[in-house]
Amino acid sequence: MKLRKIAAGLLAAAGSLLMIGAVVACLGAVNKAATPVPQPEGVGEFALEFLDTLDKGDLSGAAKCLYGSPDLGLDKEPATESGKQLWQAYRDSVSVEYSDYCYSEGTNIYQSAKVTALDLSAALAKLGGTAAKFLKNTLETAEDPTTLLNEDGTIPDALRQQALSQALTQVLEEGTTVTREMKVRLVKQDGQWRVVPDGALLAVLSAGLS
Incomplete structure (x- = not known):
């Protein structure tokens, strides 16, 4: 009888140790920093160049990176002096936070970022x-x-x-400022990487006025 109790106790202790080990392993996986997966050639460099252009407030330059090359009218300056000052103040206020690498979801490649600018x-x-x-x-x-x-x-x-x-x-x-979180898809068009804009990016490029 004593041997059975001892054996049962040892099995219970072993089970507890295995459970603790599993929990520790899970916590380690959660706390482990995400690492970028291999990406197609040139996509990472293109994404960083695009985000740097946006961070400089060069909205027309950023728009040239969009898929399909849509004409958003960003090369045109406002007609009034006050309009020009407001538009320049907006461009100067643009600030972008982003990670240094893209990520994949299935076969799609994305880049996410937070853009803060004048409201x-x-x-x-x-x-x-x-x-x-x-x-x-x-x-x-x-x-x-x-x-x-x-x-x-x-x-x-x-x-x-x-x-x-x-x-x-x-x-x-x-x-006051407003922060928008964007998630853009990166695709190739005629051999060149391009950005498929989401609603947040279009709002940034238009200053939320469209």
């Missing part, structure tokens, strides 16, 4: 109201507001532009 939609939404406040303050604090107006009592364009410039400075100083 241009929010800035534009505040611009008009802020400019109106500056304009109102200028007229209300003037000793004789009529001297600032045109002969017909309308507000001169120069005064409007001054208020808009002041508002633009304040809006950009108070500007």
Whole structure:
């Protein structure tokens, strides 16, 4: 009887040790850093070059890497001076975080990244109201507001532009950022690697305005 109890105890202890070993092995696998799998020639270099271009705020350059070469109109500058300043501020604000390698899901190759940039939609939404406040303050604090107006009592364009410039400075100083997580697929087109954009990347390229 004692031998049976001893044998049962040894078996239970052995089972516990095996279970502990399995748990330790699982934890080791979870904590082990992911390693890149072999990728087709040139895809890693292309992905990093694309993300570096995006990180520099070169949106038109990044758009040239898209599959199908769509014309997103990024080579065109805004018509107004305030529009140019806003667009430049947005490009300067773009910052990209990414890993140094691509990854595979089945036969597809992907690159993921986080892109943080000025929330241009929010800035534009505040611009008009802020400019109106500056304009109102200028007229209300003037000793004789009529001297600032045109002969017909309308507000001169120069005064409007001054208020808009002041508002633009304040809006950009108070500007908030938005972060988008993107997952783009990398494919070959005519022997060259290209990016198949997801919704997040298209939003980054258009500053979320399209």
